[in-house]
Amino acid sequence: MAPTIRQVMDLILAEIPGAPFKQTVDTIKSGNPDQPVKGIVTTMFATDAVIDQAIREGANFIIAHEPTFYNHLDETEWLADDKVYRYKKEKLEAHGIVVWRFHDYWHSHRPDGISMGVLTSLGWEKYYDASTPGFVVVPSTSLGAIIDLAKKKMDIEKVKMIGDLSQSCSRIAISPGAGGGKSQIGSINRWKPDVFICGEVNEWETAEYIRDARYQGEKTALVVLGHSVSEEPGMQWLVTWLQPKLPGVKMTHVPSGDAFKTI
């Protein structure tokens, strides 16, 4: 007898320090978790395309890192009459699919599940140091080579960057996703990295800080990978982590991928 989706969630939460949290965005966005799990799909965004793929695979449980309904708290009152929202919501309901956001918990796992997935995808997991989360020292290489590595291993078309492609980088601060300016600038000040790699910035915050810092003679470069692609390996790594705990349950990672083209 397959476990219920709620039992799968409880099994996961048992591994997260301090879980369950009183305040978290990691709520159920759709569906009834008291049904037996038929299959699990992990992804960054439960897009309509990812939902259709889950349906094709016979999965009824989508674990998504980011919001389903276009805002951080997945508030839906403002979308009550919105066609795009209703189409997605009704499809999820018609197919009895549970969507659970797994953001705060996965970042609270030790090691941070997203960071470990990203380091693993880059071949940098051997440089992970639990005493300096978010910071690794790698063999010296050029900024251009680091960008090429990230593009190739993380399936990224283009990145936005501030820096000199030929500058040497060894001290890497890496913060997938969109941590916000104060957190990102705090990390830059803490580690004084050769490059700060992140998923997304508010352009009036970290980007302008780095622009001024470099103009003043500081050397830290900035690489912005794109939010979705910057964390996708962490949701791939969730399958690697979870499958041994649930050997009888089919689970796959379906990348939501980059929404954008750059031209």
Added chain:
Amino acid sequence: MAPTIRQVMDLILAEIPGAPFKQTVDTIKSGNPDQPVKGIVTTMFATDAVIDQAIREGANFIIAHEPTFYNHLDETEWLADDKVYRYKKEKLEAHGIVVWRFHDYWHSHRPDGISMGVLTSLGWEKYYDASTPGFVVVPSTSLGAIIDLAKKKMDIEKVKMIGDLSQSCSRIAISPGAGGGKSQIGSINRWKPDVFICGEVNEWETAEYIRDARYQGEKTALVVLGHSVSEEPGMQWLVTWLQPKLPGVKMTHVPSGDAFKTI
């Protein structure tokens, strides 16, 4: 006798409906406004490079659309020991330069000064309709041609987009800067445009909404120009608007430009 900087500010505010506002981010970020104005520089961001250019031009008044100190409210307590902040702050003080943010007021001008600058730079000012701010109908052309026009006229290297370059566009919703997901999605719903053009998005908001909408069969495309470059023509247009009111005062627009390269 030259007017003081405060007198220049009062002259500007006299043209803004409802000014002065009780709550606004448009505060003085540096310097003493009770000095005679020696010259004015308008820009998007008062970067260190822009400040140096103002010094070279002998200007003592920088009117900047966006924050000076890397956060929306220009809070500086968290930066008190930050080298990059201190360098910039001390340079402004040493040269007696006043920096004034001119964001809420310029958007509140009728017509919105930023939007009018952008429309003018694109050659679309003739399509401006005061009854539909943020929305214009232009002769039908391809999405690719619109992107080419924006790149050429607004000096943009690369844009991020979601859509089909060959799709025909006539109904254009245009929202320079970073209005936030609810505002941007609201505009998309209000105008049902062929393309929504903006400066910056939170990737989990408008971009995912457009991705789902297009998957469902809707046609609205998204073009993200970059925040700084998307509003720069509006700060250029400020010179056009202000110079006739102060014929004896030297004023120039110094573009802060795009902080990023895309590779």
